[in-house]
Amino acid sequence: MKRLQWWMRIVGGFYVLLGLGFVPFINEARLPFMIPAFAATPDTVEFKALIDWMFTFGLDLLVTGGVLVYAARDPLRHSILVQLLIALEVVRGVLDDIYYVSRGYAPAGVYVGFVAVHLIIIVTGVVLLRQATAEARRLETA
Numbered sequence: 001m002k003r004l005q006w007w008m009r010i011v012g013g014f015y016v017l018l019g020l021g022f023v024p025f026i027n028e029a030r031l032p033f034m035i036p037a038f039a040a041t042p043d044t045v046e047f048k049a050l051i052d053w054m055f056t057f058g059l060d061l062l063v064t065g066g067v068l069v070y071a072a073r074d075p076l077r078h079s080i081l082v083q084l085l086i087a088l089e090v091v092r093g094v095l096d097d098i099y100y101v102s103r104g105y106a107p108a109g110v111y112v113g114f115v116a117v118h119l120i121i122i123v124t125g126v127v128l129l130r131q132a133t134a135e136a137r138r139l140e141t142a
Helices: 003-022 022-036 046-069 078-101 106-142
Strands: none
Touching: 003 046, 003 078, 003 106, 022 046, 046 078, 078 106
C-alpha cells in the first residue's frame, strides 16, 4: 500500500508542477515551443484565448494533483481517484496526443515523450492499485 501512496504523491506533485506551467506569464513564453506552427502573435485574441484555455486546463491539473497528494494519506479509501486519473491519462493523455499529431499541431516526435510519460503513469498506476487491493484483501482474511 505504501507504493501506491508514493505513486499518488509523485503523480500528484507532477500534476501540480504541470499545472503551474500553464500560468499565463509562464505559458506565453513557452507557447512557441509547444505549438511551433501557431502563427498568432501575443497581441491577438487568438493567442490570448489559447493562453486562457490552457490556463483553465492548468487549473484542472493543479486541483487534480493537489487532491491526489491529499488522498495519498489513505490510498485505498480514495482508489476511485486513482482509477479516474488512469482513465484521464488514457483519454486526455495518450488518445489526445495521438489526436493532436493527426491534426498536425506538432511533429509526432514531439509527442513521443508525452505518450511515454502517460503510459508510465497508466501502467504503474494499474499495477500498484492491484497490488494494494490484493494486500488489503490478504490483511482482511488474516
